Amino acid sequence: MKFINQKKTNRIVSYSEELICLLLFSIVLLLFVGCSSQDKNMERILTEILIEFKNSNKEFLDLRTVFVDKWEEVCIRGPYELTEHFEKKIGRKIPMNDSPQDDGIIVFWVFDRDGKGRWAQVSRVNVMDTYFSKGTSCTTINNPYIYAAYDRGERKYYFLGQGK
Numbered sequence: 001m002k003f004i005n006q007k008k009t010n011r012i013v014s015y016s017e018e019l020i021c022l023l024l025f026s027i028v029l030l031l032f033v034g035c036s037s038q039d040k041n042m043e044r045i046l047t048e049i050l051i052e053f054k055n056s057n058k059e060f061l062d063l064r065t066v067f068v069d070k071w072e073e074v075c076i077r078g079p080y081e082l083t084e085h086f087e088k089k090i091g092r093k094i095p096m097n098d099s100p101q102d103d104g105i106i107v108f109w110v111f112d113r114d115g116k117g118r119w120a121q122v123s124r125v126n127v128m129d130t131y132f133s134k135g136t137s138c139t140t141i142n143n144p145y146i147y148a149a150y151d152r153g154e155r156k157y158y159f160l161g162q163g164k
Contacts, residue, residue, distance in 0.1 A: 039110075042067070043120035046108060047127055053148065054128040054155055061157075063144040070112050075138035076130055076159070077107040089137050106130060131156035 046066055053061045063074055075090045079102055087093055094109065094117060104125050110118045124130070131151055135158030139145065146157045 037118060039118040039120055042110070042118060043122070046120050047122055050122060050127045050157075053146070053157070058148065060145040060147045063139070063146060064141070067110055069141070070114075071110050071141060072113050073111045073138055073140050074159075075109045075111070077109060077137075078130065079103050079105055079124075129154065129156045131158040134158045135160045 049061070049066050063071075067074070073090075075086075077086050083094065090109070092111070104123055105121050106124055108120045108122055110120075112118070122128075131149055134149060134151075135147070137159070139159035143160070145160070147160050148155055148157050150156070
């Protein structure tokens with residue numbers, strides 16, 4: 001009888017260990033997924049402000065008017081850009097593996113001081129295109145500006161300075 005109880009106890013421990021592993025895996029998965037998300041409200045506000053900027057004669061836009069002061073870095077990911085290439089370029093991992101598969105979309109990644117990342121898709125055609133050959137992919141809160149320049153008659157934006 002003691003042997004049977006011992007066997008049951010060992011099996012219960014095994015189930016407990018499996019349950020603990022499953023619970024830990026779930027927590028890690030939630031933390032990983034919870035550290036990044038598409039922010040539809042930010043997307044709407046960013047789009048409105050970028051359209052206004054595009055239609056103005058302003059030379060730069062202060063990103064603090066869009067993201068307030070809790071962010072530390074903003075990066076732009078272009079269409080068809082491989083995750084590994086983008087991560088290497090910006091110096092951090094992102095949990096979103098798919099790049100925009102549409103020439104008309106770019107993604108703004110906003111990394112907050114608490115380590116979380118948010119992203120917003122922006123239309124290159126309707127809003128404003130980037131000037132990838134000029135400037136950097138990212139900018140920090142120490143230089144919180146998007147600059148505008150004309151390329152072949154079209155107004156485009158870029159980051160300058162302390163980005164990557």
